[in-house]
Every structure is written in C-alpha cells, then in structure tokens.
Amino acid sequence: MVCVEAMKHFYEFMDKEIDKSQYPIIKEHLDNCFECRQRYEFEKGVRSLVKAYCIGTTAPVYLHGKIIEGINSIDAEIPGNKDIQAISEQKVTRALFSPRFYAIAASILLLIAGGVFYYANYYNYNNDFISIVDSAVKNHVVAVNDNLVFNEKTSVVGNVNKYLGNNINTNLSNSSPLLNAERVSIVGGIPVKFCGTSSPCVVFDKGGNKLSLQIIRNNNLPIRNLERTQFGPKQFYIGNCRGFNAVIWEEEGSTYCLTSDIDKNEILRFAATLTSR
Amino acid sequence: MREENNRRKEFEDIAMEHIDSLYSMAIRLVFNKEEAEDLVQETYLKAYRFFDTFQKGTNIKAWLFKILRNTFINKYRKAVNLPGEIFYEDVESVNSNLSYKQESDSGELTDTLESKYNELGNLMEDDVKRAIDSLPIEYKEAILLSDVEELSYSDIAEITNVPIGTVKSRLNRGRKLLQKSLWEYAKDRGFIKRGK
Numbered sequence: 001m002v003c004v005e006a007m008k009h010f011y012e013f014m015d016k017e018i019d020k021s022q023y024p025i026i027k028e029h030l031d032n033c034f035e036c037r038q039r040y041e042f043e044k045g046v047r048s049l050v051k052a053y054c055i056g057t058t059a060p061v062y063l064h065g066k067i068i069e070g071i072n073s074i075d076a077e078i079p080g081n082k083d084i085q086a087i088s089e090q091k092v093t094r095a096l097f098s099p100r101f102y103a104i105a106a107s108i109l110l111l112i113a114g115g116v117f118y119y120a121n122y123y124n125y126n127n128d129f130i131s132i133v134d135s136a137v138k139n140h141v142v143a144v145n146d147n148l149v150f151n152e153k154t155s156v157v158g159n160v161n162k163y164l165g166n167n168i169n170t171n172l173s174n175s176s177p178l179l180n181a182e183r184v185s186i187v188g189g190i191p192v193k194f195c196g197t198s199s200p201c202v203v204f205d206k207g208g209n210k211l212s213l214q215i216i217r218n219n220n221l222p223i224r225n226l227e228r229t230q231f232g233p234k235q236f237y238i239g240n241c242r243g244f245n246a247v248i249w250e251e252e253g254s255t256y257c258l259t260s261d262i263d264k265n266e267i268l269r270f271a272a273t274l275t276s277r
Numbered sequence: 278m279r280e281e282n283n284r285r286k287e288f289e290d291i292a293m294e295h296i297d298s299l300y301s302m303a304i305r306l307v308f309n310k311e312e313a314e315d316l317v318q319e320t321y322l323k324a325y326r327f328f329d330t331f332q333k334g335t336n337i338k339a340w341l342f343k344i345l346r347n348t349f350i351n352k353y354r355k356a357v358n359l360p361g362e363i364f365y366e367d368v369e370s371v372n373s374n375l376s377y378k379q380e381s382d383s384g385e386l387t388d389t390l391e392s393k394y395n396e397l398g399n400l401m402e403d404d405v406k407r408a409i410d411s412l413p414i415e416y417k418e419a420i421l422l423s424d425v426e427e428l429s430y431s432d433i434a435e436i437t438n439v440p441i442g443t444v445k446s447r448l449n450r451g452r453k454l455l456q457k458s459l460w461e462y463a464k465d466r467g468f469i470k471r472g473k
Contacts, residue, residue, distance in 0.1 A: 053405040054425040059300035067321045
C-alpha cells in the first residue's frame with residue numbers, strides 16, 4: 001500500500017469508522033511507514049489538545065439546579081400531549097413557510113395591531129377604574145410612540161404642543177383636558193423637560209425615559225379602587241396595564257396621571273417630584 | 278402519577294450526565310456563558326417535554342445534541358447551509374500528501390513532521406480555543422462531535438442533518454484547517470521561546 005492510499009482512509013481509521021477488512025492493512029502501513037506514523041502522531045496530538053480543552057469546559061454548578069427547577073415547573077403543568085402536537089405542527093409549518101415569510105407576516109400583523117391600538121383610543125370607555133389606567137396608557141403610547149423621533153434633541157416645545165393639541169387632545173376631551181404645566185411645580189431639582197403644555201404632555205426623566213402626564217378632570221372617577229400607596233406626604237394610586245404603570249394623584253381639585261413603562265417605584269418617585277407640597 | 282415519576286427519574290438518570298458535553302458545545306457555538314447556559318437549559322427542557330419521542334436504546338447524547346443544535350438554529354437563525362459544499366476528499370488527500378513532502382523537502386528544520394509534533398507542546402490553552410473558535414461552524418461542530426464526544430459518523434450525520442459523506446468531508450476539511458492554525462500558533466510560540 002502506498003502512502004496516498006493510506007492517507008485516504010486515515011481519518012476513518014482514526015475515527016474507528018473504517019471497514020474491518022481495511023483496518024489491518026492501514027495499521028500495517030502505519031507501523032512500517034515512518035512518515036505516515038508521524039502524521040498519525042501529529043493528528044493524535046491535535047485531537048488530544050482539542051479534547052482536553054473542551055473537556056476542561058464544564059457547566060457551572062448552578063445550571064443543573066436551574067434545569068431541575070425548570071423540569072419541576074413542567075411537571076406542574078397539566079399533563080397531556082398538547083406539546084407533542086404543537087411540535088409536530090411546528091415542524092410542518094416550518095417546512096411550509098420560510099422565516100422571512102414569518103417576519104413579513106409578523107410586521108403586517110403588528111401594523112394592523114398598531115392601527116387598532118391607535119384607533120381604539122378614539123372610543124369612549126366606561127369610566128371604571130381600569131379604563132382610567134387603560135386610557136392613560138393608550139394616550140401615553142400614542143403620544144410617545146406615534147412620533148418615534150420624539151426626544152429631547154428633536155422636539156421643539158411649540159411643535160410638540162401643536163402635535164399634541166391637534167392629534168391627541170381633541171379626541172380625549174372627556175378624560176383629559178388641556179394640562180396646564182404651570183400648575184405642576186417641580187420639586188427636588190431633577191432636570192425635567194416638559195415638551196408641550198397639552199395633555200398628555202411628555203416628560204423626560206434624567207435617564208431619558210419618556211413619561212406622560214395627563215390631567216383627568218372628571219372627579220367622579222373611582223380612582224380609589226386602585227392600589228393605594230403613601231409616598232412622602234402624599235397619597236398615590238397605582239395601576240398597571242399592558243406593561244405600563246400609571247400613577248394617579250389628586251391635587252387642588254385636579255387629578256393627575258403619570259404614565260410610563262418604567263419601574264413602579266421609579267415612576268412613583270418621579271411623580272412625587274412633580275407634586276407640590 | 279407514578280408513571281410520571283418513572284419518566285422523570287429515567288430522564289434525570291440518562292440525560293443529565295451529559296450537561297458538561299452540551300455546555301461545552303454550546304459555548305463553542307455562542308461564545309458567551311449566559312447564552313450558553315440558556316441554550317443548555319432550553320435544550321434540557323425541550324428534551325424533557327419530548328422525552329416520549331426519544332427512541333429507547335438509541336444514543337441519548339446524540340439526541341440531546343440534535344435538540345441543542347435545532348434550538349441554536351431556531352434561536353439565532355443562522356444560515357447553516359454551507360455555501361456550495363465541494364467534495365474534496367480524493368483531491369485533498371493527494372494534495373496534502375504533496376504538501377507534506379514539500380515541507381520535508383524544503384530543508385527547513387522547523388517544518389519537519391517530527392518537530393511539528395514537538396511544537397504542539399508549546400501551545401497554550403488560548404491557542405486551542407482560538408483555533409477551534411475560528412473554524413467555520415459546520416466544521417467545528419463535526420470536529421467537536423467526533424473528536425471530543427466520540428460520536429459515530431452516522432450519529433453526527435443524524436445530528437447535523439446531512440449525509441455521512443458530507444460529515445466525512447466536513448471532518449476532513451475542518452481537521453486540516455485546525456491543524457494548520459494550531460501549527461501556526463505553535464510555530465509562533467516556538468519562535469517566542471527560542472527568542473528568549
């Protein structure tokens with residue numbers, strides 16, 4: 001056997017995947033050919049380096065526990081073979097549609113959902129305690145997300161005012177009339193920028209998060225049904241809806257509502273800085 | 278309920294022992310500890326959910342690796358199809374033989390096979406990591422499954438969803454690339470050592 005021939009089956013030989021009848025032939029060649037033997041040793045050296053390196057990489061100890069925890073919660077689920085159906089369905093659909101198809105479908109759905117979300121804003125809701133937060137969140141989302149370039153650098157107070165006044169406020173006359181920012185005094189010296197004086201008015205906290213402030217003039221709203229918190233000298237009502245937090249408080253006969261997707265405590269702290277003492 | 282417990286026990290008995298292997302592969306795929314942990318965890322949870330579909334008596338490690346791989350692909354949506362795979366096997370064996378010959382004929386001492394082998398001792402852990410990580414993903418996974426996990430060609434073919442011939446050619450190509458980069462790193466280290 002010549003080296004070229006032996007080399008052809010070299011890896012299969014080393015991987016123990018070679019045909020049994022071929023094995024002794026290659027073995028004999030390796031035993032007798034100095035050069036091939038060295039190649040063999042070199043390859044063996046490389047493999048043991050790779051193996052040693054990879055075996056040295058072990059999973060962190062806590063991972064085992066985390067997985068067992070996950071398995072526990074699977075066991076806690078209602079048993080059934082729904083999952084199996086789900087996976088076989090998934091497999092079929094995956095073969096039918098490409099990821100790109102899904103991406104396009106998802107964007108179209110998102111567009112539709114966005115539209116629905118926006119126009120839902122125009123409908124009047126019953127003034128129950130959920131709808132206060134719900135419409136506050138909707139107003140917030142429309143005010144903030146409808147204009148994605150809405151940030152400290154690009155927004156000019158006058159323009160934002162115009163934008164909010166024409167597009168948002170006119171349709172919200174029931175729940176949120178014009179907000180007079182003059183009436184909100186800022187305490188604590190946090191650099192806050194008010195953009196626009198209409199309700200909802202968009203506020204930036206120092207982290208650059210967008211919050212919106214609205215005045216709810218309807219005093220009959222059952223806000224007292226919301227979760228109540230005392231922060232400093234003031235009482236606040238907190239509601240949560242679709243991942244947004246709303247903090248509501250009363251001051252001099254007006255009801256204010258601050259909405260944002262930031263943490264509950266953060267927003268509460270921020271609301272406290274907006275109240276006058 | 279007892280049936281559930283048995284299933285659970287069996288899963289823990291035969292699957293959990295492969296956690297290090299899966300993690301080691303995961304980290305070579307995503308290069309990040311947290312993501313590797315997530316990937317392994319997801320793999321195990323998926324495996325547990327679908328443990329009924331595992332064929333008793335077949336290689337559980339290969340089955341777990343297949344789930345890991347699918348989870349990885351789904352998660353990262355990486356294009357796993359090789360750009361025009363060519364079957365080099367025959368051509369390459371001849372060529373590599375020639376290149377070895379040329380090396381030994383070149384008269385340069387550092388290039389003989391014997392010194393090549395000796396130089397491997399100069400390699401640091403980081404070099405090995407670098408060499409493995411820089412391999413194209415298809416070669417890397419084939420090499421790790423074969424050389425580290427010692428899975429058979431047919432298991433690797435099953436995991437990576439390609440014919441055995443493709444596995445062989447990936448191993449061939451991959452190992453040559455790996456040898457080349459390791460050898461180059463070793464040479465560099467050797468020079469540094471000699472320079473002292």
